[in-house]
Amino acid sequence: MNATLSLVSTEDPAPSALDRLLRPRSIVIVGASPQFAKVNGRPLKHLIDKGYTGRIFLVNPKYREIAGIACYPNVAALPESADLAIVALPAREVEACIAALGQRGIVAAVIFSSGFGELGAEGKRLEQSLSACADAHGVLICGPNCLGFVNAFDGVYATFSQYADGDTGAGPVAFVTQSGAFGTAIAALVRQRGLGLGYFINTGNEAGVSFSDLMLAVIEDPRIRVAAGYLEGMRDGPGLIRLAERCTELGKPLVLTKVGRMAAGVRAAASHTGSLAVEDDVFDAVLRQNGVLRARNEEQMLDMLEALCSDRVPEGCGLGIATQSGGAGVMMADRAEELGLEVPALAPQTQAALAKVMPAFGAAGNPVDVTGQFIANPDLLLESVVKLLADPQVHIGIVWLQLMTAHVDLLVNIFCRIRERTDKPFFICWVAAPPEAVRRLRAEGIVVFGAGERAIEAAAALVQYRRTLRVAAERRAERAALAAAVQRATSEVCASFRDGVQPTVQATAWLQAAGVPMAPVALACQGDEAVAAWRELGGQVVLKIESPDITHKTELGGVLLKLNDEVSIRQGFTTLMQRAGAARPDARLDGVIVQSMAAGHLELVIGVKRDPAFGMVLMVGLGGVLVEVLKDVAFRLAPISEAEGLRMLDELRMRALLDGVRGQQAVDRAALAALLSRLSVWAAAMAPRLEELDLNPVLVGPDGPLGVDCVMVFSRVEAS
Amino acid sequence: MNATLSLVSTEDPAPSALDRLLRPRSIVIVGASPQFAKVNGRPLKHLIDKGYTGRIFLVNPKYREIAGIACYPNVAALPESADLAIVALPAREVEACIAALGQRGIVAAVIFSSGFGELGAEGKRLEQSLSACADAHGVLICGPNCLGFVNAFDGVYATFSQYADGDTGAGPVAFVTQSGAFGTAIAALVRQRGLGLGYFINTGNEAGVSFSDLMLAVIEDPRIRVAAGYLEGMRDGPGLIRLAERCTELGKPLVLTKVGRMAAGVRAAASHTGSLAVEDDVFDAVLRQNGVLRARNEEQMLDMLEALCSDRVPEGCGLGIATQSGGAGVMMADRAEELGLEVPALAPQTQAALAKVMPAFGAAGNPVDVTGQFIANPDLLLESVVKLLADPQVHIGIVWLQLMTAHVDLLVNIFCRIRERTDKPFFICWVAAPPEAVRRLRAEGIVVFGAGERAIEAAAALVQYRRTLRVAAERRAERAALAAAVQRATSEVCASFRDGVQPTVQATAWLQAAGVPMAPVALACQGDEAVAAWRELGGQVVLKIESPDITHKTELGGVLLKLNDEVSIRQGFTTLMQRAGAARPDARLDGVIVQSMAAGHLELVIGVKRDPAFGMVLMVGLGGVLVEVLKDVAFRLAPISEAEGLRMLDELRMRALLDGVRGQQAVDRAALAALLSRLSVWAAAMAPRLEELDLNPVLVGPDGPLGVDCVMVFSRVEAS
Secondary structure (H helix, E strand, O other): OOOHHHHHOOOOOOOOHHHHHHOOOEEEEEOOOOOOOOOOOHHHHHHHHOOOOOEEEEEOOOOOEEOOEEEEOOHHHOOOOOOEEEEOOOHHHHHHHHHHHHHOOOOEEEEOOOOOHHHHHHHHHHHHHHHHHHHHOOOEEEOOOOOEEEEHHHOEEEEOOHHHHOOOOOOOEEEEEOOHHHHHHHHHHHHHOOOOEEEEEEOOOOOOOOHHHHHHHHHOOOOOOEEEEEEOOOOOHHHHHHHHHHHHHHOOOEEEEEOOOOHHHOOOOOOHHHHHOOHHHHHHHHHHHOOOEEOOOHHHHHHHHHHHHOOOOOOOOEEEEEEOOHHHHHHHHHHHHHOOOEOOOOOHHHHHHHHHHOOOOOEOOOOEEOOOHHHOOHHHHHHHHHHHHHOOOOOEEEEEEEOOHHHHHHHHHHHHHHHHHOOOOEEEEEEOOOHHHHHHHHHOOOOEEOOHHHHHHHHHHHHHHHHHHHHHHHHHHHHHHHHHHHHHHHHHOOOOOOOEEOOHHHHHHHHHHOOOOEOOEEEEOOHHHHHHHHHHHOOOEEEEEEOOOOOOOHHHOOEEEEEOOHHHHHHHHHHHHHHHHHHOOOOOOOEEEEEEOOOOOEEEEEEEEEEOOOEEEEEEEEOOHHHHHHOOEEEEEOOOOHHHHHHHHHOOOOHHHHHOOOOOOOOOHHHHHHHHHHHHHHHHHOOOOEEEEEEEEEEEEOOEEEEOOEEEEEOOOOOO | OOOHHHHHOOOOOOOOHHHHHHOOOEEEEEOOOOOOOOOOOHHHHHHHHOOOOOEEEEEOOOOOEEOOEEEEOOHHHOOOOOOEEEEOOOHHHHHHHHHHHHHOOOOEEEEOOOOOHHHHHHHHHHHHHHHHHHHHOOOEEEOOOOOEEEEOOOOEEEEOOHHHHOOOOOOOEEEEEOOHHHHHHHHHHHHHOOOOEEEEEEOOOOOOOOHHHHHHHHHOOOOOOEEEEEEOOOOOHHHHHHHHHHHHHHOOOEEEEEOOOOHHHOOOOOOHHHHHOOHHHHHHHHHHHOOOEEOOOHHHHHHHHHHHHOOOOOOOOEEEEEEOOHHHHHHHHHHHHHOOOEOOOOOHHHHHHHHHHOOOOOEOOOOEEOOOHHHOOHHHHHHHHHHHHHOOOOOEEEEEEEOOHHHHHHHHHHHHHHHHHOOOOEEEEEEOOOHHHHHHHHHOOOEEEOOHHHHHHHHHHHHHHHHHHHHHHHHHHHHHHHHHHHHHHHHHOOOOOOOEEOOHHHHHHHHHHOOOOEOOEEEEOOHHHHHHHHHHHOOOEEEEEEOOOOOOOHHHOOEEEEEOOHHHHHHHHHHHHHHHHHHOOOOOOOEEEEEEOOOOOEEEEEEEEEEOOOEEEEEEEEOOHHHHHHOOEEEEEOOOOHHHHHHHHHOOOOHHHHHOOOOOOOOOHHHHHHHHHHHHHHHHHOOOOEEEEEEEEEEEEOOEEEEOOEEEEEOOOOOO
């Protein structure tokens, strides 16, 4: 039986360590204090105040009892074992405590203590030692340097977070955060929205269980419907992907916020692909590829959570807007258009139905302007929204209104009746709403926002979530075929590799064998060979210096274009060898590559690089020199299917170029997507050795895409 | 004396109509009602409740008195005249009422009545008639179809807006809105922030005074420090520009929100420049050019207003961040980088000073992580923020914290002390703040936000406002020189024009005379003339069909490139004339243009078009075919200086191309800016006739920019 599944199965006779951690039947507080305002006093206070029903043990040599509960001098003296230990000791005492816990049969601990990895090299050593000790003694640890966690369903308050000071009624949201202070603030905001946190977990330094471990455990709880996470960094890429996949399998949305979107993650890597693959871009692409919703900040996260906690998912991207203000309607329609939602024209039968209930001066289009007349005639609002939502092209509704302090009862009643008469999701956007109205609507489970654009963004997140579920199902169906393709590619590549930059002829042959169209190349070690290669290729050729030590050939004049006679080929060979020798006397020169001149009206950059967290990452960018200027690139984890390749192309801002601009022929997107898929499969197969691969440019002409330059670098294998 | 200046001069013996409207010493309510919940009852209720000190007269044949105030059967029966009339009558009775008001010497009226321009053709006719009647009788009208207005300083409540139901304490913000419902919501949000509205005005259909008229009047009031406006459309471009200029002269920031950012404004105009000049882009550019801050929605407007109401302006764009959470610091630094703020490294003396007060586990960089330790040691927060703000590279500060429900007194006190010890602006960002804390900080005049990114956006708005003041001062200094240049250009252009498309040779000559570098051209009416022109120009030439009826030459094969011998020139002439004749038998063919082939490594589109609201608008875009795909263009109202031309270039997303990418030479930006300025001056001089002008492409080579194709269209002049 899956350990995490047992979390909520009370019949399970042998709960896992993770289960004991998150749903302990007994808790020991090591370093307990009667000073309830202090870090080591707060957990006991919360456990008592909030009515934890399990047994509580205390350890502290200074006290015999605290709040009427017996206090033992040390862990060994405990009368029995416990499921979970809360460790609130100075850093230097923690390791010994963990060993004692293990010896006492206590296999799960949450460690508040700071003074570990966050405190430089000495702290990192201490943390590594702690981690090893925990492993050796079979103790699963959460932390150190964390605020602990709350499991509000079961009254477990293993935390000193300020969040626990207020009301902590359980609810359908699980929130796991790497930041203590910011996480506490977000948890408090979730509470303000009346959403209810089932779990609130601060992971701290993650010396034991990781963010993904904890999130994977809590999403299995059937009382949890939506998962939210706050990240500051991510080392365990595969763990995050497992989490994302499990969330889509369970049909539970996962919303993540990660800070560090800008320069922080930029690499100084020399290669083109490397320098563009800002870590955050890769992270963002991985989320999109795996059906995770990303919230850019805490406000957007809250808005998404509120929308996702409602139990209705739109069947499409058609938005119906009913508003009291024409201007607010325009503002919302603008934002909807920006986010890819549709604000469809209404069907004739909808228009006819609306015309019957609308006053002369309202507009019966979409947005529907219901004006303020519904105060005199409440049915006006009720019927017009019901009819709007009944339109076949409308999949989600937003009702905008403002103030109406004197009419809260009336309006709450109308919105409840609307909900009964439709099964489509709809949000209320109530600007400058009376607080009572917001409270009552939320108590009714009706989603309410305070600003129009935020309501639209939340609607877009719901629509995106629905798309996500569909794509995730497609991906599950493709998974076996992709794995088999990678397996096949792995067995086909049996050549001997050298370290570093691969010979162009070899790299080209591998890619051609993998089904990636590449311009034909030949290596010439002498002028005669260059002339022979030119004759064989036929037509104009390009000559390029070939050396494992030179990757940027153009910069030292190592490329000659459009040669088409014997004399210039022979001269060209000599010129390139001389230039390279002069510019880089240290470089090993293998000779000169002779390649047919390729033509194309569109230029792409396609590459693969190794991301430290996620592994092989595929990149595609449009526009030659503009790739650098505009960073118009899309990323995916390899391998990908052709369908995913098409979605990658759809993310490019300059994608209109693919469709042909100013009378130019449209590009065969399927052929490009096939290239991307095949390259990604090959790269995944080569993952153990491939460091990076750069096809720059890939030219797209009438015969489809063709890679015309290739830099392929393998990692060095250390003698073992 | 300026009429608007008299607004606040109580000694003025003859106030203007606008003054009487906004600051009436007596008010007559026409259509008054004792039912205080109704539209025509509410103004009297508010005037009484809020203590209006002027005289009140009532008109309604149904009543003899209301609330103890005498009620007259009609306007003519009033015992004396009044400054302002509030008209709350059915639409069909309004015009007669206005006439009666004029006859009674009442020269200002606010008209609530709907049923005018907002109700189709019949309503528009009624409104035109009303407007003419008001003019004829010398009555200045605000509305119709408006909620009226509040002048909270003087207790004037000429409104039935819900906003007036709550507390309406006067404050430094003047808010004028074209939308009643949305405007009321925004006014209520301003009140929620504790900012205080001095004026709240709904302009309605603007049959009399316009948005700009009203805003111009209220910004002159010395009690107003910040102006805010909400727009749904803008017909009076020059009025908006006058308003913007007056605001910068007065040093009062103007924040505008305008809905309709997306497709709504797109034209179907055939020409390149026309099709790109989405109206909202022009509007946005005009605001930027004239120092107006644009808020994308009501939340951003409120954030900007709160920041602008504080009396401190940053001296630069250096941001100092003090935070309780490392992650929140990263999130804010990310957003700051996106918005062009700097988060500078701290000076050695600042670092040393911080190290003295910071605990070991805080980070002394920027963002400064002060941790939660300041609860035990309040001086930690106080001293570290003071020292951070004292850094010479820090011009504005943000302090981030969360919850701290138990420490409101302590924290409010610390922030007040910080304010005393620095003269730099700083904001508090307090996430999930206790409401009391927010209330008290705002009462102290300390700016407080609830989310980190919003605090950053507000800081960026303050920095932008400071830049705006500097640019506005520069523009004032340039204004006379630009006007003189336009005057000179006007007197130089004395040729006779034909309607429609101008001959290329003539257009080129005008532009060359105006200092715009253009590739030399000659018109050939026969093959021999084409050959002669080729010999004269020397080197490769391009041939283009010349016809006032053909603007898209390429599409019918009307352009031949790189010709450089007599035979092909002669053939080319014949080919073009035949092709054009075959494709467009109706077109008048003037002959063929012979032009030197120009080379350049960078391609721009530069154009001028007439905007219906603002007049001549200059456009520059980068990237040939990409201009269409990426819409990477910048707009300005003509004329502009060279300095403004440089700012235009700086707005292009692909501006890095100007600096040279991959070893390409940098473009001479000054030469491009000079071209833009000269073209804009010429276009301004030609404003009465010029409809549009398209230089596409302008190629930039080693000798600077050169226009190589030109379409110039003059409007038709009707016989008068």
